[in-house]
Amino acid sequence: MYRLIIIDDEEEIRDGLSNYFPWDDMGYEVTAAFDNGIAAINYLNTNPVDVILSDIKMPMMDGIELASYVRDHYPSIKVIFLSGHKEFEYARQALQYGVREYIVKPTKFNELVSCFSKLKDELDQEQIVNETSEEESETIIEETYHDNIIKDINQYIHNNITTATLEEAALIVHMSPQHLSKFYAKYADENFSSYLLKVRMEKSKELLKDYKYKTYEISEMVGYQNAKNFTRAFKKYYSMTPRQFRLNKGLIK
Structure with missing residues (x-):
C-alpha cells in the first residue's frame, strides 16, 4: 500500500475523498487528511508519505507553497493537485514545482481512477528500480568486503612467504582457521595452501635464476x-627439479 495524505480546506470534499473513494482497492492507504498545508508539513516531518493529493487555494499555506516545500525537502513524494476551473492556469504553472498532475473540481470518479492508476504503475516501477539498486549496492559492498579480506590475506602471504600459516592469517582477519579456510576457498576460488604453494614456487623459480643462491638457501x-x-615440492609443481630448471636456463653447466 502506498501512503496517501489528502489536503483540502473544504470539509465535505476532504471527507468524501478520504472515506468514500476505494483507495484500498487501488493500492493506497489514506493515512491522514488536513485542511491546510502547514498541518500537512508538520505531519510530513514525522511520518513517511508516498503521495499527496492537495487543493491549491487554502488558508495559511496554499498548494503552490506546499508543493515547493515538498520538492525541496521530500522530492520522492508525488504531488497531485485539485483545482477549480478558474484556477486552471494557476495549476499548470505549479508543474514547475514537480506536481505530477492536476485534477479539475468537481472531481470525477473515473478521472481519479485513471490518474491514480497511472501513478501506482509509476510507483511500482520506481520501487522495482530502487529495490534492484539496493540489492546491487549490497552485492557490491559485500563483494568489496570479501575482496578486501582476500587481498589482505594474499598480501600477508607475500610479505611472510617464509613463515606464513593459515593460523596466523586467521588471526589477522579475525576468523578461526576453519572459517578462513572455507572463506578463502569460496571467494578466492582456490585453497589457502594452494595459493601459498604457488607464491613459494614462483618465488623460488625467480630466485633460482640468480646463480649466487644455493638450492638449500632458496629452500629456506x-x-x-x-x-x-623443497626439491620434491618444486619437482611436483614444475615437473622438474631445481637443478634441471637451472640447466634449462643455462645457469649451470
Whole structure:
C-alpha cells in the first residue's frame, strides 16, 4: 500500500475523498487528511508519505507553497493537485514545482481512477528500480568486503612467504582457521595452501635464476627448512627439479 495524505480546506470534499473513494482497492492507504498545508508539513516531518493529493487555494499555506516545500525537502513524494476551473492556469504553472498532475473540481470518479492508476504503475516501477539498486549496492559492498579480506590475506602471504600459516592469517582477519579456510576457498576460488604453494614456487623459480643462491638457501627463503622437501615440492609443481630448471636456463653447466 502506498501512503496517501489528502489536503483540502473544504470539509465535505476532504471527507468524501478520504472515506468514500476505494483507495484500498487501488493500492493506497489514506493515512491522514488536513485542511491546510502547514498541518500537512508538520505531519510530513514525522511520518513517511508516498503521495499527496492537495487543493491549491487554502488558508495559511496554499498548494503552490506546499508543493515547493515538498520538492525541496521530500522530492520522492508525488504531488497531485485539485483545482477549480478558474484556477486552471494557476495549476499548470505549479508543474514547475514537480506536481505530477492536476485534477479539475468537481472531481470525477473515473478521472481519479485513471490518474491514480497511472501513478501506482509509476510507483511500482520506481520501487522495482530502487529495490534492484539496493540489492546491487549490497552485492557490491559485500563483494568489496570479501575482496578486501582476500587481498589482505594474499598480501600477508607475500610479505611472510617464509613463515606464513593459515593460523596466523586467521588471526589477522579475525576468523578461526576453519572459517578462513572455507572463506578463502569460496571467494578466492582456490585453497589457502594452494595459493601459498604457488607464491613459494614462483618465488623460488625467480630466485633460482640468480646463480649466487644455493638450492638449500632458496629452500629456506621460501619456507622449507628441509631442502629435500623443497626439491620434491618444486619437482611436483614444475615437473622438474631445481637443478634441471637451472640447466634449462643455462645457469649451470
